[in-house]
Amino acid sequence: MGYQSVSENSHLLSRIAAGDGHGENSSYFDGWKDYDSNPFHPVSNPGGVIQMGLAENLLCLDLIKEWIKEHPEASICTEEGLNYFEAVANFQDYHGLPSFRQALARFMGKARGGRVSFNPDSIVMSGGGTGAQETLAFCLADPGDAFLVPTPYYPAFDRDFCWRTGVRLLPINCFSSNNFKLTKAALESAYETARKNNIRVKGVLMTNPSNPLGTTMDRDTLKTLLTFVNQKRIHLVCDEVFSGSVFNQADFLSVCELLDEEPSYDKSLIHIAYSLSKDLGLPGFRVGVIYSYNDTVVKCARRMSSFGLVSSQTQHLLSHMLNDDDFTSKYLAENKRRLHTRHEEFTSGLEKFGIKCLPSTAGLFIWMDLRQFLKENTENAELKLWRVIIDDVKLNISPGSSFRCTEPGWFRVCFANMDDATMHVALKRIGDFADKVKDETTQLDDATMHVALKRIGDFADKVKDETTQLQQKKRFNKKLRLSFCRINDGGITQHLMSPHLQSPRSPLVKASH
Amino acid sequence: MVVKVYKPCVPLSAIATSSTHGEDSPYFAGWRAYDEDPYDATTNPSGVIQMGLAENQVSFDLFEKYLEEHQEVSKLVNDIGGFRENALFQDYHGLNSFRKAMASFMEEIRGGKVKFDSNRIVLTAGATAANELLTFIIANPGDALLVPTPYYPGFGRDLRWRTGVNIIPVNCNSSNKFQITKQALEEAYAKAEKANLQVKGLLMTNPSNPLGTAMTRPVLEEILNFISSKNMHLISDEIYSGSVFSSEEFISIAEILEERGYADAQRVHIVYSLSKDLGLPGFRVGAIYSYNDAVVTTARRMSSFTLVSSQTQKMLSPMLSDVNFTKNYIKTNRGRLKRRYDYVVEKLRECGIECLHGNAGLFCWMNLKPLLEEATTDGELKLWETILKDLKLDISPGSSCHCTEPGWFRVCFANMSIETLDVALSRFTSFMEKRRKT
Numbered sequence: 001m002g003y004q005s006v007s008e009n010s011h012l013l014s015r016i017a018a019g020d021g022h023g024e025n026s027s028y029f030d031g032w033k034d035y036d037s038n039p040f041h042p043v044s045n046p047g048g049v050i051q052m053g054l055a056e057n058l059l060c061l062d063l064i065k066e067w068i069k070e071h072p073e074a075s076i077c078t079e080e081g082l083n084y085f086e087a088v089a090n091f092q093d094y095h096g097l098p099s100f101r102q103a104l105a106r107f108m109g110k111a112r113g114g115r116v117s118f119n120p121d122s123i124v125m126s127g128g129g130t131g132a133q134e135t136l137a138f139c140l141a142d143p144g145d146a147f148l149v150p151t152p153y154y155p156a157f158d159r160d161f162c163w164r165t166g167v168r169l170l171p172i173n174c175f176s177s178n179n180f181k182l183t184k185a186a187l188e189s190a191y192e193t194a195r196k197n198n199i200r201v202k203g204v205l206m207t208n209p210s211n212p213l214g215t216t217m218d219r220d221t222l223k224t225l226l227t228f229v230n231q232k233r234i235h236l237v238c239d240e241v242f243s244g245s246v247f248n249q250a251d252f253l254s255v256c257e258l259l260d261e262e263p264s265y266d267k268s269l270i271h272i273a274y275s276l277s278k279d280l281g282l283p284g285f286r287v288g289v290i291y292s293y294n295d296t297v298v299k300c301a302r303r304m305s306s307f308g309l310v311s312s313q314t315q316h317l318l319s320h321m322l323n324d325d326d327f328t329s330k331y332l333a334e335n336k337r338r339l340h341t342r343h344e345e346f347t348s349g350l351e352k353f354g355i356k357c358l359p360s361t362a363g364l365f366i367w368m369d370l371r372q373f374l375k376e377n378t379e380n381a382e383l384k385l386w387r388v389i390i391d392d393v394k395l396n397i398s399p400g401s402s403f404r405c406t407e408p409g410w411f412r413v414c415f416a417n418m419d420d421a422t423m424h425v426a427l428k429r430i431g432d433f434a435d436k437v438k439d440e441t442t443q444l445d446d447a448t449m450h451v452a453l454k455r456i457g458d459f460a461d462k463v464k465d466e467t468t469q470l471q472q473k474k475r476f477n478k479k480l481r482l483s484f485c486r487i488n489d490g491g492i493t494q495h496l497m498s499p500h501l502q503s504p505r506s507p508l509v510k511a512s513h
Numbered sequence: 514m515v516v517k518v519y520k521p522c523v524p525l526s527a528i529a530t531s532s533t534h535g536e537d538s539p540y541f542a543g544w545r546a547y548d549e550d551p552y553d554a555t556t557n558p559s560g561v562i563q564m565g566l567a568e569n570q571v572s573f574d575l576f577e578k579y580l581e582e583h584q585e586v587s588k589l590v591n592d593i594g595g596f597r598e599n600a601l602f603q604d605y606h607g608l609n610s611f612r613k614a615m616a617s618f619m620e621e622i623r624g625g626k627v628k629f630d631s632n633r634i635v636l637t638a639g640a641t642a643a644n645e646l647l648t649f650i651i652a653n654p655g656d657a658l659l660v661p662t663p664y665y666p667g668f669g670r671d672l673r674w675r676t677g678v679n680i681i682p683v684n685c686n687s688s689n690k691f692q693i694t695k696q697a698l699e700e701a702y703a704k705a706e707k708a709n710l711q712v713k714g715l716l717m718t719n720p721s722n723p724l725g726t727a728m729t730r731p732v733l734e735e736i737l738n739f740i741s742s743k744n745m746h747l748i749s750d751e752i753y754s755g756s757v758f759s760s761e762e763f764i765s766i767a768e769i770l771e772e773r774g775y776a777d778a779q780r781v782h783i784v785y786s787l788s789k790d791l792g793l794p795g796f797r798v799g800a801i802y803s804y805n806d807a808v809v810t811t812a813r814r815m816s817s818f819t820l821v822s823s824q825t826q827k828m829l830s831p832m833l834s835d836v837n838f839t840k841n842y843i844k845t846n847r848g849r850l851k852r853r854y855d856y857v858v859e860k861l862r863e864c865g866i867e868c869l870h871g872n873a874g875l876f877c878w879m880n881l882k883p884l885l886e887e888a889t890t891d892g893e894l895k896l897w898e899t900i901l902k903d904l905k906l907d908i909s910p911g912s913s914c915h916c917t918e919p920g921w922f923r924v925c926f927a928n929m930s931i932e933t934l935d936v937a938l939s940r941f942t943s944f945m946e947k948r949r950k951t
Binding site: 313 | 523525526527528529534536568570573576577580581584586596597599600601602603638639641642645649650651652653654656670675713744746779780788792793794795796797798805807808811814815817818819820821822823824825828
């Protein structure tokens with residue numbers, strides 16, 4: 001099959017296709033590649049890379065599995081559920097199954113401790129949280145417009161919110177000096193910068209609980225935010241995808257709760273993005289939700305949902321599950337407990353090695369402070385350290401710069417996507433690494449300590465090509481890393497496979513079926 | 514006293530406020546009429562019968578039988594290790610087994626005349642997403658795609674709404690059974706040039722919706738030559754390929770490409786879905802098959818916005834890989850559709866209504882030109898309203914499919930029981946009898 005190679009026909013593609021708005025050239029995904037090519041396995045590959053760069057929740061899948069086994073009627077291919085097959089298979093109404101919308105509304109309300117009530121008619125489906133973000137961007141902003149987003153933020157927002165929409169994301173810088181809290185000054189400064197550059201700001205995009213910080217927004221910050229968007233007459237998109245993953249006794253305060261408290265807030269500005277990928281650990285099922293207090297947005301988003309509806313089979317299963325009050329109460333409570341336990345174990349383990357994390361009460365990750373190990377306070381130094389951690393310590397963690405963090409030295413480390421044993425292996429590796437650095441730096445003066453750190457850095461320099469690439473901000477050599485060539489018997493052909501690596505591969509998923 | 518302050522609504526995007534979603538078309542107005550007054554044999558026998566929705570409900574029993582006899586499928590979805598893996602699987606390559614199953618099914622439909630490489634399949638949540646995605650990839654906002662008329666009304670939304678791309682129609686008419694001609698292609702291209710629009714591709718549906726006809730070899734060759742000469746892409750939407758009444762009568766663009774040794778194949782992309790042939794629109798299973806590596810790579814990345822549920826992939830993969838099942842399904846489905854089609858066309862003919870001679874799809878293309886008061890779009894819409902209000906039948910007016918010749922209507926027949934179909938046909942009969950008397 002004599003298909004031509006990419007370079008010969010790339011001029012035939014759109015600007016969107018030919019550009020790198022897909023975001024896969026980020027260091028965020030670089031580590032996944034290393035994991036993919038050398039994945040840790042306790043028996044067959046104990047020296048492999050442990051995946052700590054993927055925010056997945058594996059801790060409570062047993063509860064879900066148990067429920068499914070006990071409810072065969074919720075499955076359309078079992079004896080008990082087969083009579084639903086035809087109706088479900090035929091159902092393509094973009095309103096979604098009414099029972100599904102009701103189930104989602106109930107579940108979302110429960111995750112907020114029953115303090116918020118959601119109207120099922122304002123719930124719109126989307127292709128995962130990814131689809132929800134993109135749809136909201138299409139609804140709220142025109143190409144060239146901007147949304148402000150507090151840093152650090154989830155790297156894939158650049159793709160989800162901007163790639164095909166032409167909308168821009170501009171940073172609202174947050175700093176460790178106040179635990180990365182969002183401030184009025186930061187909001188105003190970001191807005192002003194946009195204005196000076198003649199960029200129209202259409203809204204603010206925030207994640208609460210935060211990814212990557214794992215923190216929840218307090219009442220004052222939420223009020224500041226609401227006041228800000230009301231004053232500027234711009235939209236607020238709240239990604240609450242981790243709302244059911246808040247632990248440690250802290251209750252989650254959703255922006256929705258404040259809307260009722262203060263009637264002067266314009267509800268039509270508020271739009272929530274949600275998904276079952278994190279709280280329920282079901283990323284494969286592609287259940288995204290848009291909830292808007294703006295009826296026009298609901299209508300528009302619903303029309304757009306044709307491009308990313310949830311499979312009716314999945315709607316059917318989950319409507320049964322999430323309408324089961326006993327189950328959802330039990331699930332949410334147990335999920336919190338297990339996340340809390342895991343979080344405690346992990347952070348106290350790190351503490352023993354003198355590694356601090358940002359205090360957090362939510363999410364599937366911690367925001368680890370490795371500034372003490374940086375050779376210098378630069379992004380380059382962070383990325384060098386990160387390379388050492390991948391190559392030497394064999395952990396895929398995500399560098400703060402990939403989240404656009406203003407301060408080098410922070411790393412997001414996921415802890416809920418592995419079993420206890422693997423977590424302990426990871427902790428041991430971190431401990432060994434920290435000890436190694438400490439041994440080399442104990443009782444040394446600053447200059448000598450930097451020499452020691454330099455030696456560690458030089459180890460990373462061994463991988464020269466990659467370092468050069470990092471400095472040139474080219475994360476991939478496209479020819480080498482993205483292509484898997486196959487020579488056909490009938491002639492020479494280039495068969496390019498898009499990278500497996502940039503697509504989330506859970507550590508527990510086998511490579512092939 | 515509370516002073517109400519009027520706050521102007523914060524503007525939404527231009528896309529959100531435009532009407533390019535297309536829902537104001539009579540195509541959808543008819544759906545709404547059905548929704549408000551749906552026919553039911555017992556509870557609402559005088560309600561509207563939905564003949565404006567191209568769904569295939571004639572072959573569900575084959576699925577149900579398969580699932581009954583293969584309970585291991587449900588075990589697959591619900592068992593221990595399998596469930597966890599499946600629930601976590603969000604890799605945009607899709608399950609290997611599912612992609613292979615799709616490739617095998619697509620080959621089966623084409624009678625084994627072409628081979629599909631499962632690595633070139635990109636999964637999307639339905640063909641709706643596939644067509645939009647391909648448009649994003651091959652065209653920039655402001656560019657144009659050529660689309661032969663009449664075409665599926667949803668293309669107005671799928672190809673244009675969020676992409677900002679224009680559709681330039683390639684006009685076809687009944688003088689040659691609505692076949693695409695070189696002249697029509699050239700005319701459309703020239704029109705685009707005149708309007709300073711860059712044409713990036715041609716999107717055709719084969720078999721055609723709404724015509725219900727499979728394209729012939731000479732026309733396919735003509736089209737391939739045209740797109741090559743103009744340096745553009747070709748999207749071949751083949752979602753009804755498994756609904757051609759007789760397998761010999763369908764020629765996929767893939768066959769022509771293979772015969773040509775895949776010269777220029779990198780321009781060609783095939784869209785497929787399980788919504789029509791298998792009657793599973795709820796499961797949202799669409800696919801793009803591209804001969805262009807860069808398109809495969811980019812499409813796969815874009816599919817992040819519209820992946821197929823892993824639960825659904827897992828359920829369908831054994832079924833679609835089971836060659837005994839698929840062979841039997843395709844054959845049986847084709848036979849049932851043909852019988853329905855022949856029955857409908859015959860009954861319509863008996864009461865004096867002719868249809869375009871079709872050989873595929875879930876609908877027939879009905880000629881009501883003789884009934885028009887005036888041979889205009891207005892005349893057609895008047896007739897359509899009459900049929901909707903008086904006959905309580907929702908059929909789709911040709912103008913909603915951008916047909917340039919007034920008087921044609923698409924009538925779906927595969928989305929109802931035979932009893933309901935008989936009721937619908939009897940309404941046509943009464944209508945025509947009444948007209949003859951007056």
